[in-house]
Amino acid sequence: QVQLVESGGGLVQPWGSLRLSCAASEFTLGYYAVAWFRQAPGKEREGVSCIGSHDGKTDYIDSVRGRFTIPRDNAKNMMYLQMNNLKPEDPAVYYCAAGGVVCVMKGANYNGMEHWGKGTLVTVSS
Numbered sequence: 842q843v844q845l846v847e848s849g850g851g852l853v854q855p856w857g858s859l860r861l862s863c864a865a866s867e868f869t870l871g872y873y874a875v876a877w878f879r880q881a882p883g884k885e886r887e888g889v890s891c892i893g894s895h896d897g898k899t900d901y902i903d904s905v906r907g908r909f910t911i912p913r914d915n916a917k918n919m920m921y922l923q924m925n926n927l928k929p930e931d932p933a934v935y936y937c938a939a940g941g942v943v944c945v946m947k948g949a950n951y952n953g954m955e956h957w958g959k960g961t962l963v964t965v966s967s
Contacts, residue, residue: 843867843956845937850961853927857965861922863937863958871915874941876951877922879933879963888951889935890922891944900944900951904930927965934960 849861861877876891890911891900899911905924913920920937941953 845939845956845958847935847937847958847961850935850963852964852966854967855929855965856926858923858925859927859963860924861935861937861961861963863920863922865918865920865939865956868939868956869915870913870918870920870939872942873939873955874944874951874953875911875913875920875937875939876944876954877911878936878938878950879931880936880960881933884933885949886936887949888946891946891951892920893944894942896943898944900946924963927963929965932963932965934962936960 844866846864853859874893877889879889880886892911908926910923937958938954940955945952
């Protein structure tokens with residue numbers, strides 16, 4: 842069964858760090874651009890970061906640039922979101938997704954994602 846499964850969410854103190862993982866099954870993650878999205882309560886889903894498949898080009902929204910990185914490990918069929926200096930505005934359900942080969946931001950989301958995980962909750966609180 843083709844699926845993406847996120848893990849690593851949880852409670853972290855402000856300015857702490859957390860690493861989210863995304864594991865792909867039954868398809869080769871390396872063929873696709875992969876991205877992280879998040880949705881906070883009462884807000885619309887937004888793309889957070891993306892990395893292309895062949896070019897490895899990364900993209901970040903302004904609010905996380907310099908704090909988050911999006912490494913991928915094609916040999917393990919996995920991708921990650923390393924989140925540092927977490928702020929009170931970062932809590933949300935974080936989703937990984939895969940699709941296309943390059944990252945194209947359309948509105949507040951990365952376009953062309955075909956496969957989605959079910960999400961992992963990140964909470965920032967002291």
